[in-house]
Amino acid sequence: MPEQEEILKLVALALNVPESKVTEDSSAENMNEWDSFGQLCIMQALWQKYPTYAPSQELQTKVSQANMANLKSLIEHPDIATATSIQKILELFK
Numbered sequence: 001m002p003e004q005e006e007i008l009k010l011v012a013l014a015l016n017v018p019e020s021k022v023t024e025d026s027s028a029e030n031m032n033e034w035d036s037f038g039q040l041c042i043m044q045a046l047w048q049k050y051p052t053y054a055p056s057q058e059l060q061t062k063v064s065q066a067n068m069a070n071l072k073s074l075i076e077h078p079d080i081a082t083a084t085s086i087q088k089i090l091e092l093f094k
Contacts, residue, residue, distance in 0.1 A: 002049070002050060002093050004024070004090055007046075007089055007090060007093065008022045008023070008024070008026075008086065009022075010042075010045050010046065010049055011026070011042055011045070011086065011089070014041040014042045014045040015031070015034060015038050015041065015042070016033065017031075017033055022086065023086065024086050024087065024090070025086065025087075026085065026086045027084055027085030027086065028085065029084070029085075034084070039081075042089075043080050043081060046080060047080070050093070080092060
């Protein structure tokens with residue numbers, strides 16, 4: 001199971017922001033960078049770092065071509081696609 005600090009760093013890297021800007025309280029609601037593209041970047045970063053949470057290669061290809069409205073139906077672990085806060089991401093890795 002990944003440590004909280006590791007996930008915070010990964011999200012900061014995915015969103016291309018300083019690590020200090022990402023906290024346990026960060027979310028799509030309070031970070032401009034966490035838009036639909038940012039969500040896709042976070043998902044891809046999590047899937048690359050933690051492949052057991054990643055869908056098959058075929059589904060990853062579909063996800064990369066999909067819009068956010070279709071993501072939940074395309075992946076085996078829809079929680080990652082819809083986790084729009086650090087709190088929700090941390091819950092997934094418990």
